[in-house]
Amino acid sequence: MANDGIRERILDAAERRAQRGGYNAFSFRELAADVGVKSSSVHYHFATKEALLQALVERYCARTRERLGEGAMLSPDEALRRLTAIFREALVDDNRMCLCGLLAAERDGLPPNVDAAVADYFRMILAYLRAALGDEEGRGTPEAVLATLEGALIVARSLCDHSIFERAVAQHC
Amino acid sequence: MANDGIRERILDAAERRAQRGGYNAFSFRELAADVGVKSSSVHYHFATKEALLQALVERYCARTRERLGEGAMLSPDEALRRLTAIFREALVDDNRMCLCGLLAAERDGLPPNVDAAVADYFRMILAYLRAALGDEEGRGTPEAVLATLEGALIVARSLCDHSIFERAVAQHC
DNA sequence: GTCTATAATTTGATAGAC
DNA sequence: GTCTATCAAATTATAGAC
Numbered sequence A, B: 001m002a003n004d005g006i007r008e009r010i011l012d013a014a015e016r017r018a019q020r021g022g023y024n025a026f027s028f029r030e031l032a033a034d035v036g037v038k039s040s041s042v043h044y045h046f047a048t049k050e051a052l053l054q055a056l057v058e059r060y061c062a063r064t065r066e067r068l069g070e071g072a073m074l075s076p077d078e079a080l081r082r083l084t085a086i087f088r089e090a091l092v093d094d095n096r097m098c099l100c101g102l103l104a105a106e107r108d109g110l111p112p113n114v115d116a117a118v119a120d121y122f123r124m125i126l127a128y129l130r131a132a133l134g135d136e137e138g139r140g141t142p143e144a145v146l147a148t149l150e151g152a153l154i155v156a157r158s159l160c161d162h163s164i165f166e167r168a169v170a171q172h173c
Numbered sequence C: 001g002t003c004t005a006t007a008a009t010t011t012g013a014t015a016g017a018c
Numbered sequence D: 001g002t003c004t005a006t007c008a009a010a011t012t013a014t015a016g017a018c
Helices: A006-021 A028-035 A039-045 A049-068 A076-094 A099-105 A112-133 A142-158 A162-169 B006-021 B028-035 B039-045 B049-068 B076-094 B099-105 B112-133 B142-158 B162-172
Strands: none
Touching: A006 A028, A006 A039, A006 A049, A006 A076, A006 A099, A028 A039, A049 A076, A049 A099, A049 A112, A076 A112, A076 A142, A076 A162, A099 A112, A099 A142, A099 B099, A099 B142, A112 A142, A112 B142, A142 A162, A142 B099, A142 B112, A142 B142, A142 B162, A162 B142, B006 B028, B006 B039, B006 B049, B006 B076, B006 B099, B028 B039, B049 B076, B049 B099, B049 B112, B076 B112, B076 B142, B076 B162, B099 B112, B099 B142, B112 B142, B142 B162
16 A cells, blocks of 8 residues: 555656646656656546646645644644644755645646645644644744745745754744 | 836736746746737847846845845834835735745746846845844744745735735734 | 747647557 | 557747848
């Protein structure tokens, strides 16, 4: 069950590329080459690019949700630690942006279904933070935490300096 | 001097489109149509798309610098107020992202010169904040302020809710 | 400095054999 | 389910007339 299934491997390749360059930075042919098939085979699994990206964002959102757990059952510190760790990993392991942060930035160039799936991701993160942080305002609002994490990845990647991420999120974690 | 010069009008059109969809979300033909010329005329003013975007980012950076003024000569409150106002305006007036925040997110799909110009923008903003905030840590680090502003635009635009921007940046301004 | 015309390439997508 | 072959459209970019 490790990682078989062409469909999942196509999504893996798309995820890697989309988190680095965005919606228009990769093609069916490139994904096909990554996986070792032809572009028509990619189209067999995903009829359109919109469908592929929608599935990708939904998988990304589901994985994040599983990894975070139930915000209401965690201490504020643990909840923030888990969320920050996910963003830090994207940066440190592979110099990636958050998939949904990047796509949301490109919003006006996205098909409607992708845009909607991205918005759902943000709603999920904000609900998690609201449940975890409760009424304490010492750590900042859920909106501030999420915004800082997204922006910290952008600036740290552009300046090729991971310590920028740490200085940006220090007050929240 | 209001806004004549085809060159400037091309940059205006590119700026509007790039701040909404990113580097690959517009073409020479679209810019030409916006301005009322043909795409070959756009190429007369900017030989390549890389050159056009580089000029665009440099103009964006220079305008922002002029509008901010010298950070060292401003109170921390006034410095933060000015910077926040620029980001808020992009969101409220026209539902735009920060040009450099969007391009930086797409980093791996950018030509090298554009990537470098975007990094210069972030260095400029961070230097401004360092000069303005000095050693006071009460408002957060320069990195945290910049990251929060960039991320706040992303999330607020995706969820079509300007109040998210205000809740995200409230602690800094 | 702008135009027409076009080259060269890439893209998302489809038809049909196997 | 993957392949070969191909299409129609769009893209960046150039040549040359005016």
